[in-house]
Amino acid sequence: MGEENLLPNKQIVLKNYLQGCPKETDFELRTTKVSTEIPHGSKGVLLKNLYLACDPYICHLMRPRGLSILSSHGFIVPGSVVRGYGVAKVIKSGYEELKEGEYVWGITSWEDFSWNFYPQQLLIKINITHDVPLSYYAGILGMSGLAAYVGWNEICCPKQGEIVYVSSGAGGVGHLVGQFAKMMGCYVVGSASTNQKVDLLKTELGFDDAFNYKQGDLRSKLNKYFPKGIDIYFDNVGGEMLDEVMLKMNINGRIAASGMISQYNLKEPQGIHNLFSLIEKRLSVRGFMVLDYKEKYPEYAEWAVKKLQEKKLVYVEDVITGLENVVSAFVGIYHGLNIGKRIVVVAEE
Numbered sequence: 010m011g012e013e014n015l016l017p018n019k020q021i022v023l024k025n026y027l028q029g030c031p032k033e034t035d036f037e038l039r040t041t042k043v044s045t046e047i048p049h050g051s052k053g054v055l056l057k058n059l060y061l062a063c064d065p066y067i068c069h070l071m072r073p074r075g076l077s078i079l080s081s082h083g084f085i086v087p088g089s090v091v092r093g094y095g096v097a098k099v100i101k102s103g104y105e106e107l108k109e110g111e112y113v114w115g116i117t118s119w120e121d122f123s124w125n126f127y128p129q130q131l132l133i134k135i136n137i138t139h140d141v142p143l144s145y146y147a148g149i150l151g152m153s154g155l156a157a158y159v160g161w162n163e164i165c166c167p168k169q170g171e172i173v174y175v176s177s178g179a180g181g182v183g184h185l186v187g188q189f190a191k192m193m194g195c196y197v198v199g200s201a202s203t204n205q206k207v208d209l210l211k212t213e214l215g216f217d218d219a220f221n222y223k224q225g226d227l228r229s230k231l232n233k234y235f236p237k238g239i240d241i242y243f244d245n246v247g248g249e250m251l252d253e254v255m256l257k258m259n260i261n262g263r264i265a266a267s268g269m270i271s272q273y274n275l276k277e278p279q280g281i282h283n284l285f286s287l288i289e290k291r292l293s294v295r296g297f298m299v300l301d302y303k304e305k306y307p308e309y310a311e312w313a314v315k316k317l318q319e320k321k322l323v324y325v326e327d328v329i330t331g332l333e334n335v336v337s338a339f340v341g342i343y344h345g346l347n348i349g350k351r352i353v354v355v356a357e358e
């Protein structure tokens with residue numbers, strides 16, 4: 010193959026399976042070349058990656074016996090390029106539904122250019138009919154936004170005036186859920202690990218209240234911020250928080266199990282002790298996987314774009330620049346270093 014058909018390609022490769030919390034040394038930057046020729050008869054597309062999402066679930070894919078949390082992903086084995094959600098531009102296409110120059114969001118890889126041979130299953134075409142930034146498809150108009158929307162509307166079964174608690178309230182999913190709950194006339198409290206995030210929730214995002222869960226005793230905090238109990242808990246963290254919240258739930262309360270980030274990197278998950286609350290309080294606990302709600306995406310995207318344009322929805326984007334910084338950006342989310350949805354800019358359009 011002639012050199013003219015090859016492009017230099019920087020890639021982020023998993024060096025060894027993760028043990029505990031992801032570390033920068035678990036990954037390495039590799040420079041290689043990618044062919045720009047469409048393999049004969051292939052429906053593949055060559056993508057120029059623009060924005061990558063730092064999503065907590067990715068750690069599950071990089072363990073020897075990880076959870077196959079997204080079957081479309083498969084596992085990421087040592088020596089292979091990390092995969093995850095992102096936004097990209099199509100620069101070569103053997104798939105008639107996608108043309109060169111069009112934009113997509115979906116599953117791509119942590120590298121400059123990626124061949125995607127399953128565009129129908131893994132990519133969604135972006136119809137640019139508005140002035141919302143393209144990077145938003147790595148967050149609010151992508152997987153995180155849809156998760157917040159279906160988690161809130163389909164799983165929480167909310168009613169006006171209910172008392173709602175959102176953990177990881179200043180994160181990509183959490184800061185949207187809190188605003189969706191406010192739009193419905195609920196009383197909303199969020200929690201986060203820093204006072205800066207707590208201030209953001211109260212001042213910019215319209216939460217009724219917020220607290221720093223790292224300061225002081227959790228049970229007293231929940232007693233202080235929920236004197237009338239909790240009707241809906243949108244759980245992004247699991248573990249001790251979930252256990253304590255059980256005791257504060259009101260009768261007929263609902264818990265949406267969105268994520269359990271406090272457990273993702275532990276050798277053994279912590280147990281939940283206060284399960285009798287399920288019976289005593291007649292609670293419903295329901296998990297969900299955003300992938301099961303793909304058909305809701307068009308409805309959600311139209312709604313969210315409108316809310317953004319009307320300035321009724323605030324999206325906080327935590328932007329890190331450069332593919333070489335994606336690993337530290339990703340590792341940082343497990344230490345609470347992001348505010349809002351953390352994304353990495355690989356290239357400008």
Ligand SMILES: NC(=O)c1ccc[n+]([C@@H]2O[C@H](COP(=O)([O-])OP(=O)(O)OC[C@H]3O[C@@H](n4cnc5c(N)ncnc54)[C@H](OP(=O)(O)O)[C@@H]3O)[C@@H](O)[C@H]2O)c1
Pocket residue numbers: 063064065066152153156176177178179180181182183200201202203206245246266267268269270271272297298299300342343344345346347348349350351
């Ligand atoms: N079910 C689904 O389909 C679905 C889809 C998307 C995401 N999720 C889940 O939703 C949750 C939020 O995802 P996201 O993308 O929006 O991430 P995120 O909230 O933007 O980022 C992660 C945040 O989690 C908190 N955190 C990190 N380690 C923690 C620990 N040990 N204990 C407690 N909190 C910790 C930190 O915020 P603090 O400052 O609050 O500590 C951190 O900023 C995750 O659990 C994710 O797996 C589920």
